Amino acid sequence: MYLPMITDITIKMSLPKERYPDPKKFDEKLYNNLTFLPNNITLDIHFIQKHINPQAKDWSIPRESIIRGMQANMFTIKVLDDKNETTSYMAKRIVPRELPEKASEEIWKEFVQSVRKEIDFYSDVVKPEHQNIRCLFPKVYYSDGTPKQLDSSPQETSFIIVMEDLCENYYQSPFMNDLQAESVMKCLAKLHAHYWNIDPCMERGGFWVLERRLKRNEIENAEETWSKFLERFPEVNNLDPEIKNIGRQIKERSRELDEFVSAGACTRIHGDAKGWNMFFSKEGSDVLLIDMQWTGKGHPLQDVAYSLTTTLSGDGLNRMEKHLNTYVENLKFELDKKNISINTDDLRNSFDKVWMDYARMIVTGLWKNLNKKSIEKNKSKVGPSMINRSMEHVIFITNRLARLLHV
Structure with missing residues (x-):
């Protein structure tokens, strides 16, 4: 022993x-x-x-x-x-x-x-x-x-x-403001550019890779899981007629979305880039990453979609595209130093599919047992991200996913 x-x-x-x-x-x-x-x-x-x-x-x-x-x-x-x-x-x-x-x-x-x-x-x-x-x-x-x-x-x-110990000059938080989000985007761009064109044989990073989740029967039970979620949050069901179809649609498209992300996996991602895995400098201009347990090969926008969705404050969610642009611009800047060119329009246009792939994990797994009481409890705990402690995030994610799946 x-x-x-x-x-x-x-x-x-x-x-x-x-x-x-x-x-x-x-x-x-x-x-x-x-x-x-x-x-x-x-x-x-x-x-x-x-x-x-x-x-x-x-x-x-x-x-x-x-x-x-x-x-x-x-x-x-x-x-x-x-x-x-x-x-x-x-x-x-x-x-x-x-x-x-x-x-x-x-x-x-x-x-x-x-x-x-x-x-x-x-x-x-x-x-x-x-x-x-x-x-x-x-x-x-x-x-x-x-x-x-x-x-x-x-x-x-x-x-x-x-x-x-970073506590004197840094702190952790489940959410980030706009200035902090810009710092995170620059940090991720530097990380991804460094590992660009990574060994294709490296194992995929991120805990929501489809093959890792299939053993939990999340896709198989997606419709039932989503139906029970709507019973716990009836006010969400009334936001958009398409919301009731999310379970079925995400089940039908799960393989397509995962394959899209896999095809674009060209760098090392952090794999769990949420607020609790970052240290923000007290003046807001710097961020350090911790918890590399889910690092591996991935699509660069996986970290972007994940960090923005889990960690933006409620009032910052509607500025997600602005932060995406900051990331793309900084990634291009870092890659130019290495004489690597990318199509920035193609990268931006791939964001929604990468985001939906992560949202698949949210609605089939992370929200499986979420209820209003647990949202309140999570507000005082270390670990739960904003998607599990904020009704603003529940409503934003549900609306956005219903709209993208319906397009």
């Missing part, structure tokens, strides 16, 4: 009743386990001196710093150096035994594979050829996980990433 302190925990492989941990409840057992790292390594002063700060003389983990999520637990490491100055570092801890339940062992395996992707990404991005995009990510001091052969037994795995 690689994490002996949690061998007594029994995992029930049933559907979770509560997807996100209650932020009001403190997990004492989790707090006591934070110093146990993968592969029988202990988080102590010797570890800190070796991997984080050679001048460290004392350290602590503030109880109030723990942030529990559905996919990981985060906490702060405070380090006192020999000049009596204190520096904070952020740790991302992924231990399946400590996380909310998932529906099946297969889903756990897929999750662990995504964590492995992030560990591998941080190992790769430090190579000299990627120097010009390191500014898009926090500095990572240490990342490690249990041996890869254990990935087939998810409950035996564990992972840790220690990075710089």
